[in-house]
Amino acid sequence: GENVEQHPSTLSVQEGDSAVIKCTYSDSASNYFPWYKQELGKGPQLIIDIRSNVGEKKDQRIAVTLNKTAKHFSLHITETQPEDSAVYFCAVRDDKIIFGKGTRLHILP
């Protein structure tokens, strides 16, 4: 079955700097790659997603890149702000959706 590895588990960046979170997956048939943000006491919320026929997608300060050959994809957050502090999950779908174990992002003032 599919296996998703997410790194790092914790990340601290200075406000205004960029943050990058990386995920790798095992099943080359996987074709949909969403990213979720989870704030304390809330359920995960989709922030950006990408299909396997696209290499990069951007939405304001958030971007996702996908390398299908290497089977890895990354979340990039630029000009980080305090409200970006949260836990971020990558996920992969082939038959069912499989989540990474999450990255706790701290934005330092």
Added chain:
Amino acid sequence: NAGVTQTPKFRVLKTGQSMTLLCAQDMNHEYMYWYRQDPGMGLRLIHYSVGEGTTAKGEVPDGYNVSRLKKQNFLLGLESAAPSQTSVYFCASSYSRLTINQPQHFGDGTRLSIL
């Protein structure tokens, strides 16, 4: 906009007790899911449903049962609760099989403790 509503939000059970978690969605979504979230483990799929009257097993189905008698409701049951089932449970729904512009919508979770 209610979205996905989970009840209860918190519950404490004793080992061996039974209970049912309720998930309701008002978006006319076909697919519904139950996950558990444990520290350092991310979200793991317990059971899911692709339509009214259907259910299927996920990654970690043992010790749980589900029912989807109405399209808008998805129930998760614990017949005999065990301490290993202490977790935060999330329900989610989606219009169809997950793809671009058809994301999952999550509820805010049920925190369950088994003593």
